[in-house]
Amino acid sequence: xxxxxxxxxxxxxxxxxxxxxxxQPLGFAEYSEQGERMVFTHTEVDPSLSGQxxxxxxAKAALEDARRCGKRVVPQCExxxxxxxxxxEWQDLVDPA
Numbered sequence: 001x002x003x004x005x006x007x008x009x010x011x012x013x014x015x016x017x018x019x020x021x022x023x024q025p026l027g028f029a030e031y032s033e034q035g036e037r038m039v040f041t042h043t044e045v046d047p048s049l050s051g052q053x054x055x056x057x058x059a060k061a062a063l064e065d066a067r068r069c070g071k072r073v074v075p076q077c078e079x080x081x082x083x084x085x086x087x088x089e090w091q092d093l094v095d096p097a
Contacts, residue, residue: 006054008061017065019045019058027055029062029080037095038071043079059083063090 009018019027027045031038040062045055059080066073072095075081084090 004052004054006057008058010065017058017062019054021046021049021054027058029058029077031062033071036070036072037074038066039074039076040080041076043077045079055079056083060087063093067093 004021005023007020009020011018014030015033016028016030018025021027026049027043029040029043031040033039043055043058045058049055060083062080063073063084071093073080073084073090073093074095075084084094
């Protein structure tokens, strides 16, 4: 990972998690809240960040928040589905529906 400052902000009103790098929004994970489920529909990270592990920062923060809120996760977007597949510690969050 680079020495850039990365953080994730939950923009609840927009139903998305935003990846901020050096204060600039350079990625997001959108979801749709359906009762106890968070359906992740689309994740995008700026191509300039490719290979820096920042997409993983975004995915991890979104999943940590879902777990903290007691939500089940439906990873409809490919990025999040692959992240969960590669990181077994999140598989218990996945709603089989």
